[in-house]
Amino acid sequence: MFCLRWFKSPCNADDKPPIREGPMMDMPDLVMRKIVADIDLLSILRLRRVCHAFRNFIDDMKLDYGINHIIVDISPFMIRVTLYKLSAYFVFRYFDMDVVNNCLLQSIKTDDGVVQYLSTMNKNCRLKPTADDVYDSLEKILKSRDHPIHIQNMTVAAFTSQRFLSVARCIDMKKLINFEATSFNKELTLDGIVELNDWECIPNLKFMNSPQFFEYYTIFYNHLADEDELHIALGHSDNSTATKQLKKPLSSSGIHSESLEFSEKLQKSLRSFRSHLTLQEASGSSRSH
Amino acid sequence: MSVEPEVPIVQVEEVRENPVLYKIISSDNHVFTISEHAVKLSKTLWDLITNLGLTAENALDNPIPVENVNGKNMETIVQFCERHKYDEEEPEYTNYIREFVLPEWDRQLLSIDNEELFQLILATNYLDIQKLMDYCCRVIGDMAKDKTPEELRIIYGIPTDAEDDALERSASDSPGPSG
Numbered sequence: 001m002f003c004l005r006w007f008k009s010p011c012n013a014d015d016k017p018p019i020r021e022g023p024m025m026d027m028p029d030l031v032m033r034k035i036v037a038d039i040d041l042l043s044i045l046r047l048r049r050v051c052h053a054f055r056n057f058i059d060d061m062k063l064d065y066g067i068n069h070i071i072v073d074i075s076p077f078m079i080r081v082t083l084y085k086l087s088a089y090f091v092f093r094y095f096d097m098d099v100v101n102n103c104l105l106q107s108i109k110t111d112d113g114v115v116q117y118l119s120t121m122n123k124n125c126r127l128k129p130t131a132d133d134v135y136d137s138l139e140k141i142l143k144s145r146d147h148p149i150h151i152q153n154m155t156v157a158a159f160t161s162q163r164f165l166s167v168a169r170c171i172d173m174k175k176l177i178n179f180e181a182t183s184f185n186k187e188l189t190l191d192g193i194v195e196l197n198d199w200e201c202i203p204n205l206k207f208m209n210s211p212q213f214f215e216y217y218t219i220f221y222n223h224l225a226d227e228d229e230l231h232i233a234l235g236h237s238d239n240s241t242a243t244k245q246l247k248k249p250l251s252s253s254g255i256h257s258e259s260l261e262f263s264e265k266l267q268k269s270l271r272s273f274r275s276h277l278t279l280q281e282a283s284g285s286s287r288s289h
Numbered sequence: 290m291s292v293e294p295e296v297p298i299v300q301v302e303e304v305r306e307n308p309v310l311y312k313i314i315s316s317d318n319h320v321f322t323i324s325e326h327a328v329k330l331s332k333t334l335w336d337l338i339t340n341l342g343l344t345a346e347n348a349l350d351n352p353i354p355v356e357n358v359n360g361k362n363m364e365t366i367v368q369f370c371e372r373h374k375y376d377e378e379e380p381e382y383t384n385y386i387r388e389f390v391l392p393e394w395d396r397q398l399l400s401i402d403n404e405e406l407f408q409l410i411l412a413t414n415y416l417d418i419q420k421l422m423d424y425c426c427r428v429i430g431d432m433a434k435d436k437t438p439e440e441l442r443i444i445y446g447i448p449t450d451a452e453d454d455a456l457e458r459s460a461s462d463s464p465g466p467s468g
Contacts, residue, residue, distance in 0.1 A: 024445035024447050027410065031414050035426045035430065039429075043434060046433075046437065049438040050439075050445075051449055053448075054447055
């Protein structure tokens with residue numbers, strides 16, 4: 001098969017010394033694709049950082065590495081990315097340099113190839129030095145897409161609502177089936193979540209508050225029809241089908257007011273809820289210890 | 290009592306020892322002899338041979354010139370084809386974690402300078418030898434393991450963004466065919 005690049009015409013006899021392109025860039029497109037398809041994932045990620053042209057080439061290829069599940073954990077002291085593949089999953093864990101001057105990896109279920117990935121990452125790589133950088137990168141990647149990303153199940157444990165919301169705005173809420181949010185900080189309120197477009201289309205929502213105040217507090221509901229149903233769900237009714245779970249606070253003093261405060265916030269936020277979904281089933285049970 | 294059919298038994302080794310041979314001339318006028326089974330690994334060459342109607346009788350009298358491949362690469366290619374001419378077809382990779390391991394003989398054969406390896410890939414691509422292409426790409430892919438972006442840039446000869454911009458500028462500054 002002939003290729004244009006194969007028959008490069010000789011350079012014009014200019015005075016400028018020609019900058020020599022590397023052998024990789026001399027390859028015909030099909031050959032380049034074959035070479036890149038044979039390179040392992042982590043090397044591809046590093047290759048993307050070599051130059052813009054190569055990054056664009058790799059991105060255009062849309063390689064499929066069989067990764068079907070990604071979890072990104074970002075906290076002030078740790079950044080962890082878990083990539084799930086067809087037969088195994090592996091975890092890259094990064095600690096902030098200020099806290100631990102090293103990378104630590106943890107693999108729960110692994111095989112030889114994954115161990116190799118992990119050791120490589122442990123030795124040479126860090127995603128980004130700080131959680132903010134990771135958030136920025138993640139947001140940038142998501143915003144660079146032509147369409148909001150389609151996700152079926154989303155679990156978020158956030159410290160700040162601002163960061164969470166900026167990423168959440170890049171997600172197509174209409175495609176989301178299960179959503180679970182946990183706040184580790186009182187700053188994260190549901191007020192922000194209801195600002196997201198089409199958030200009311202999510203069939204299954206689950207909110208968990210900070211474990212600092214209670215062991216956990218879960219509101220789980222399916223296909224709520226109107227605000228009345230929400231009140232039931234929030235425990236403002238004696239209806240036994242209310243879908244509320246409230247576990248025992250860690251201590252008695254002051255905790256109850258916190259839980260009420262949280263419920264008030266939740267109620268206030270959900271008042272703007274205008275769902276056209278029909279009530280199908282209100283599942284769950286109410287527990288209070 | 291069954292009677293065995295009288296079919297002449299031809300040992301496989303005998304067939305292997307009496308192959309049809311073809312002559313190939315590289316771009317630098319080196320002449321190589323390659324067996325029929327081996328040359329079949331190259332789709333380009335085999336198509337040429339069948340289209341030209343070369344037979345066992347006239348094959349050696351009609352050497353095939355290959356202008357795009359030099360003697361060094363052609364030598365490697367002939368060695369490879371002769372080595373793998375009786376290989377069975379391998380199934381395509383179906384899983385994402387590739388289990389394929391490059392045989393030691395082939396790794397030795399392909400332990401050459403990066404520049405030469407890329408030239409060999411171009412030659413392999415031209416001659417359309419799928420198996421050799423797979424092996425070369427695997428070697429290239431293995432080079433990337435445990436390397437930093439800067440090391441990758443050097444190994445693969447990828448220009449930096451600045452160099453790339455300079456290349457583009459020089460290309461746009463240079464007069465076109467009509468200029």
